[in-house]
Amino acid sequence: MVKTCTSCNMQVGSDFIEFKCPNCSKHKIVRCMHCRTTARSYKCPDCQFMGP
């Protein structure tokens, strides 16, 4: 399955980080390196939690 960045919805290649939502810890947040370096915010699709 193809992973997409939670912030920008772009497909991620080999450079990305993945972590569980710090609020609900159910949904996995995927961030590409671009969004990570530019510190774009993400939003959990499950609980609507927003983080930096």
Ligand SMILES: [Zn+2]
């Ligand atoms: Zn991104």
Ligand SMILES: [Zn+2]
């Ligand atoms: Zn969540």
